[in-house]
Amino acid sequence: MGDRLKGKVAIVTGGGTGIGEAICKKFAREGASVVVAGFPEDPVEDVAKEIQQEGGTALPFTADLSTEANARRCVETAVSQYGKLDILINNAGVFPEVNMLQDYSEEAFDYMIKNNVRSAFVMSKAALPELHKTKGNIVSAGSEAGVLGIAQNTPYGGTKAFIHAFMKGLAVEQAQFGVRCNIVGPGPIDTAWTHESTGPMDSKMVKMMKDATPMGRRGTPEEVANVYLFLASDEASYVTGALYMVDGGITIAKGGVGSQADSEMKKEPQGELDLEHSKEGHTSIRK
Numbered sequence: 001m002g003d004r005l006k007g008k009v010a011i012v013t014g015g016g017t018g019i020g021e022a023i024c025k026k027f028a029r030e031g032a033s034v035v036v037a038g039f040p041e042d043p044v045e046d047v048a049k050e051i052q053q054e055g056g057t058a059l060p061f062t063a064d065l066s067t068e069a070n071a072r073r074c075v076e077t078a079v080s081q082y083g084k085l086d087i088l089i090n091n092a093g094v095f096p097e098v099n100m101l102q103d104y105s106e107e108a109f110d111y112m113i114k115n116n117v118r119s120a121f122v123m124s125k126a127a128l129p130e131l132h133k134t135k136g137n138i139v140s141a142g143s144e145a146g147v148l149g150i151a152q153n154t155p156y157g158g159t160k161a162f163i164h165a166f167m168k169g170l171a172v173e174q175a176q177f178g179v180r181c182n183i184v185g186p187g188p189i190d191t192a193w194t195h196e197s198t199g200p201m202d203s204k205m206v207k208m209m210k211d212a213t214p215m216g217r218r219g220t221p222e223e224v225a226n227v228y229l230f231l232a233s234d235e236a237s238y239v240t241g242a243l244y245m246v247d248g249g250i251t252i253a254k255g256g257v258g259s260q261a262d263s264e265m266k267k268e269p270q271g272e273l274d275l276e277h278s279k280e281g282h283t284s285i286r287k
């Protein structure tokens with residue numbers, strides 16, 4: 001047990017599974033009292049119980065966190081049970097479909113707006129009055145896909161780009177109340193989403209994702225939680241409006257995807273210009 005969040009109260013949305021479970025457990029080990037929040041069908045009770053069994057402090061909260069009424073109830077639960085709120089982690093999110101846009105369902109689009117965008121909006125709104133009192137902070141789940149977009153789930157990338165801009169705007173707006181706002185941008189992480197047996201990605205997409213990552217593997221949920229911990233703690237007292245990538249380098253890498261290109265697209269066009277010097281350019285240090 002550490003003390004990097006000693007005496008702090010945190011809500012972690014989507015806390016029952018994946019990266020959220022790791023954040024809850026990491027925060028509890030560092031001394032935070034944690035509200036493990038998720039959908040009623042999520043194993044949030046298990047996570048809270050496991051934390052308690054380890055000597056930590058946690059309670060489960062189940063509801064659809066994309067409605068304002070439920071978001072308020074979640075914040076009220078933290079305050080009534082633990083006396084205050086210092087940290088909101090907007091980690092809840094969904095990745096329901098992988099499809100080319102021409103085949104992409106309106107239902108999946110709306111589902112992502114609700115759970116990726118709306119939940120962060122209503123939870124942040126509900127939490128702010130309490131965060132003003134504690135001079136607390138918000139850390140939200142962005143994504144590598146929100147920086148560069150993601151093929152075959154293009155609306156998902158859009159929802160994460162929303163989170164990036166939303167949090168940066170909030171960071172500026174809320175500084176006058178002493179509230180910091182930051183973003184964690186995971187790359188491919190080893191959760192249900194990135195396995196063909198548990199998520200919508202097929203094996204080709206999973207392979208492409210790993211091949212595009214300089215580190216050649218998925219990140220672990222704990223590796224992501226480590227960065228949430230830093231940003232949520234007082235160690236990050238001068239960090240606000242920041243996007244911390246935890247992505248094995250995938251965002252800056254360029255590899256892996258060329259092999260997927262359409263064969264026509266791979267053919268160089270003939271062109272009409274007579275270019276005599278195209279390979280005579282400046283390629284070494286001139287003295």
Ligand SMILES: NC(=O)c1ccc[n+]([C@@H]2O[C@H](COP(=O)([O-])OP(=O)(O)OC[C@H]3O[C@@H](n4cnc5c(N)ncnc54)[C@H](O)[C@@H]3O)[C@@H](O)[C@H]2O)c1
Pocket residue numbers: 013014015016017018019020037038039042063064065066090091092093094114115116119141142143144145185186187188189190191192193194
């Ligand atoms: N896994 C990755 O590769 C990856 C990459 C980039 C970003 N992320 C982001 O990290 C976050 C966690 O992803 P994960 O891979 O751990 O997925 P996950 O499915 O294991 O976790 C997300 C959790 O949020 C819950 N949730 C979603 N909408 C909710 C709502 N309205 N109310 C209550 N609970 C809700 C889900 O039920 C689930 O338990 C997401 O925001 C995701 O966009 C993940």
